[in-house]
Amino acid sequence: MRVTPADITLANALADAAGAVIRPYFRVDHGLETKADASPVTLADREAERAMRRLIAQNCPDDAIIGEEFGHTPGSSGRAWVLDPIDGTRAFVSGRPIFGTLIALMIDDWPVLGIIDQPVARERWLGVTGQPTLFNGAAVRTRACPALKGAAMATTSPHLFSAHEGEHYLALAAAATGGNMRQGPIYGGDCYNYGCLASGHLDIVVEAGLKLHDFAALVPVVEGAGGRMCDWAGDPLTAASAGDVIAVGDPARVDDVVEALACRH
Numbered sequence: 001m002r003v004t005p006a007d008i009t010l011a012n013a014l015a016d017a018a019g020a021v022i023r024p025y026f027r028v029d030h031g032l033e034t035k036a037d038a039s040p041v042t043l044a045d046r047e048a049e050r051a052m053r054r055l056i057a058q059n060c061p062d063d064a065i066i067g068e069e070f071g072h073t074p075g076s077s078g079r080a081w082v083l084d085p086i087d088g089t090r091a092f093v094s095g096r097p098i099f100g101t102l103i104a105l106m107i108d109d110w111p112v113l114g115i116i117d118q119p120v121a122r123e124r125w126l127g128v129t130g131q132p133t134l135f136n137g138a139a140v141r142t143r144a145c146p147a148l149k150g151a152a153m154a155t156t157s158p159h160l161f162s163a164h165e166g167e168h169y170l171a172l173a174a175a176a177t178g179g180n181m182r183q184g185p186i187y188g189g190d191c192y193n194y195g196c197l198a199s200g201h202l203d204i205v206v207e208a209g210l211k212l213h214d215f216a217a218l219v220p221v222v223e224g225a226g227g228r229m230c231d232w233a234g235d236p237l238t239a240a241s242a243g244d245v246i247a248v249g250d251p252a253r254v255d256d257v258v259e260a261l262a263c264r265h
Contacts, residue, residue: 097120099191157187173185
């Protein structure tokens with residue numbers, strides 16, 4: 001089973017539909033609420049996911065849907081669409097256009113198609129297994145990174161790591177900055193960081209505690225641009241992954257990052 005041109009067309013239509021819902025809510029009243037897990041949600045999140053679900057049900061009724069806001073709709077095809085209508089809701093409600101809509105297609109639990117869409121800036125990364133990643137229709141590539149020291153590294157927030165994860169993250173940050181924390185890392189960005197990495201503007205992104213809807217779309221985007229994504233042990237990301245995530249633009253740095261993260265126990 002493989003990604004078809006119709007799948008790519010549908011994925012772009014999903015992003016278009018979500019963006020049409022999200023843009024009118026940006027920097028206006030968006031009905032902010034706090035979910036049971038203390039994360040924020042808005043009318044834009046919910047309405048955008050509903051719009052995407054309707055299109056999937058119309059075009060691929062046998063496919064499963066896994067969405068951040070409305071959970072799991074079972075399917076019978078061995079395929080699942082994974083949706084995060086606004087990845088980076090805190091950025092969205094703060095009026096910062098560095099959030100994104102994440103759309104993934106998984107086949108037999110492997111992410112094979114991914115979109116990162118920034119609907120305000122109208123920036124879109126599309127990744128498909130076996131094809132080059134496109135940014136607004138043009139192919140992009142990650143950049144070479146000759147050493148861990150000096151690598152441009154990003155994460156959404158150090159406060160999202162547990163105490164134990166934070167120790168490992170700080171060990172990596174020290175290795176990347178040579179101990180001079182004034183040289184980085186870069187904070188904020190959520191999924192937008194991975195698009196910047198795919199386009200050659202960042203070298204490393206590290207997160208922990210992500211859910212499937214947070215990372216499934218990122219894998220085809222990063223890897224189609226020449227990078228690599230894995231968990232903190234260096235293993236590929238699948239539907240069964242725990243959510244500790246590494247993205248590197250230069251695959252030669254994977255072992256360095258894994259080793260640095262593991263240097264404190």
